[in-house]
Amino acid sequence: MTAEAEATDRLLTDLTALRTTVQDLRLPLDLPGAEQHRRTARRLVDHLDDYLLPRVRQMGAPLLAVVGGSTGAGKSTLVNSLVGTEVTASGVLRPTTRSPVLVHHPDDTAWFATDRILPTLPRVTGRDAQGRALRLVPHPDVPRGLALLDAPDIDSVVEENRELGEELLGAADLWVFVTTAARYADAVPWDLLAAAARRRAVVTVVLNRVDPPARTAVAADLGRMLTENGLPEARLVTVAEAPLTDGRLPRAAVAELEAWLRAVVGDGAAREQVVHRTVAGAVEDLLATVPVLASAVDEHVAHAGRLRSQLHEAYGDARDRVEAATSDGTLLRGEVLARWQEFVGTGELFRAIEARVSTARDRVTAFLRGRPAPEPVAEAISSGLVDLVVDAADRAAERTAAAWRADPAGARLVEGLRLTRASGDLRGRVAEQVRAWQRGVLDLVASEGADKRSTARFLSFGVNALGATLMVVIFASTGGLTTAEVGVAGGTAVLAQRLLEAVFGDEAVRRLTRVAHADLVARFGRLLDDEARRFATVVDALDLTPAAGERLRAAAHQVADGSAWLGAVVELPPVLSGPGDRADDVRTEPAPEESGLRRWWRSLWEG
Known part of the structure; x- marks a missing residue:
């Protein structure tokens, strides 16, 4: 095989790879100039199919x-x-x-x-x-x-x-x-x-x-x-x-x-000159267009990234809000606080706990016998948690939808989709997760009590009560409360904390609180991730590959390197050049000196 035949084979391979890369380009967003870029990509593929590939494949046709x-x-x-x-x-x-x-x-x-x-x-x-x-x-x-x-x-x-x-x-x-x-x-x-x-x-x-x-x-x-x-x-x-x-x-x-x-x-030489010149010019024109398309792809990838960032920011803030509200005392308001006070009475249980530690368990046990069941406390907590998560999801959806609709490309993505509120079934899914979490809290309490022989009698009737108390401890920090609420919530926190410490000890209470809160945050995080996925799926469907622009540039570089031998043939033979019937006073400027496709491509790229 001659050197030119080998060069032709390499060019054919490189052009085929470039054609595949251009064919696979995704320019899905309605960005300024996007439609023109799509037409340009289609034009390049058509030109490769209609002329360049068949001509390079059979130069003698x-x-x-x-x-x-x-x-x-x-x-x-x-x-x-x-x-x-x-x-x-x-x-x-x-x-x-x-x-x-x-x-x-x-x-x-x-x-x-x-x-x-x-x-x-x-x-x-x-x-x-x-x-x-x-x-x-x-x-x-x-x-x-x-x-x-x-x-x-x-x-x-x-x-x-x-x-x-x-x-x-x-x-x-x-x-x-x-x-x-x-x-x-x-x-x-x-x-x-x-x-x-x-x-x-x-x-x-x-x-x-x-x-x-x-x-x-x-x-x-x-x-x-x-x-x-x-x-x-x-x-x-x-x-x-x-x-x-x-x-x-x-x-x-x-x-x-x-x-x-x-x-x-x-004229065989003239014919060969025509073919080489036309192929070289077509390749040159192709390569001149690639940087524009590659930049367009980069722009689409970057814009999709900005849409994702807006989504992640909105739902990240929602997760932070939920995590904070389940630990800064926000939930110890209204119904939860009322049901807790009904359960523990006014100050009787507090005074029982204030007695010496050696008799605290017996006093607490005696007090809790005959008290109202703790289920209303758990139900109030469940209702408050459901409202908290649904409200956070609603805000995140509204915020994301508003940000995307302020962007023409984003607005087109959510056009006709009902994404301004949380999913219709979210409330039920949150309630299911809260129930599962509460069962987990009771399991923690039961497991901790089983390790302490001295509390076995108390746990035989107090698991639900202790579970509700642990839930209150998780939510009972005063960090997020107003001045008027600090006293009430502070008393609530002290009461619940002292009760659990009296039964399990302070180190165990801290551990139980930490484990239960982490489980709650993880469950709600997964729910919010599912909600965010409604938006993320829309971006995923764009099928944008972050490295697409670089792959296109790399494929073009291969073509430029492999087609450099064509750049040496630039001047038309005498039989084809000349002014023809142009008037004598119309001067024809000479063609500019060429230095090969490789040098041309690199100068274009670096410039």
Whole structure:
């Protein structure tokens, strides 16, 4: 295998990898410019599929000359005149070209009958083909190694025709751009010619139906515009206004263009130059676009990260609020405090505990016999905890939804979703977790009492009472209470603390309190995480990969390194270059000196 063949194989591999990377890009958020970036990504994939990959895969395939241009410029008439017979429909009704027509030599049929190029277009034959299909017409008067493709109008009133016309021009080895004296300054053609300039495409501009007296002035102006728009090497061919015979121009009218096309395929060196130049230009244009797409991907990833941060901040604050409220005395208000006071009485139990420690257990035990059951205390605690968590979840949902809706991209994500409040079933799920937690508290108390033989008799009837007392101790710090509440809550804290210490000892009480509170916080944390997941799922569905931008850059670097050998071929051979019919006073600037794709890519990247 020759060195060039090895280089071509490497380029094909690198381009295929880049195509996969671009195809996998996700740009899902409605950020400024996002739709344009999505179109750019689709355009790159289409250009790789339609031209670059098939051309690099088979560098020796016939050249494709796409004949494109404005509505009514005479493209179909020009193709028919070059072939010498009617192979594509022309007429006064617009749009005329229903399906693109590809005319080729019969010996080249195998190159175009498959989906080697333009794979999304099915192949058809017959004159009545319409829509997105490629009509193949073999004809012996077309030179071997060359195909002419009559494309739809680039400024057609039918959007599908416009898009198809641009797609076909992107698949061209040669551009034959047809315009008229009345239409050559239109904006749409120059947008496409700008793309040709970026790709360093080999372009011939046909100025059709020119009135001979105006030829010099119009050609001079068009030549100037070509130079100013980055196409100094584009050949300009003028075709004088002439009567049609059987719908075709006189052979002499298209002789110059015909000779130019035959010269391209008839000169092996010229043909190779055309292929290398067009491939190099297409790769160069591809690589110039990659940094923009990579930055766009980074922006989407970063924006999704900001949405996640807003979500995490809101629900993180909710978890902090719940944790604080279950330890700073907030819950010892209202119903919980009332039920506790009913359970322990006024000061009788406190005075019992104030007695000497040696008799405290007996005094407490005697006092608690016949007191109201502790279940109302547990129920009040449960109700307070449920309200606390649901309120925190409601606030977090409202805060997150408000933050996202203030962001156009975030607003689109939650559009139509009911996320401004907590889940409808959250209250029931919280109540279930509270009940499970309370059972766990009773198990802790029972387990601790079982280890102390001296408390066995007391525990035989006091587990529920001690469990309710432990719950009060967990919530009984005065850190979050107002001045008026400190006395009441402080007494409550002392009472509950002394009772448990009298039974279990101070170290055991601290341990039980710590374990039970940690369990409660963990249960509520999981519930809030489930609530936050409603928002997180929306972001997860964006399927954004944090390293996508870097992967795209790395794939482009591989292409740049592997295609550097193409950059050495930049100058058009004499048979293809020159001003053609440009006026003598229109100077053609020389093409800028090139130094290879590798150096170009690195300078672009570093700049």
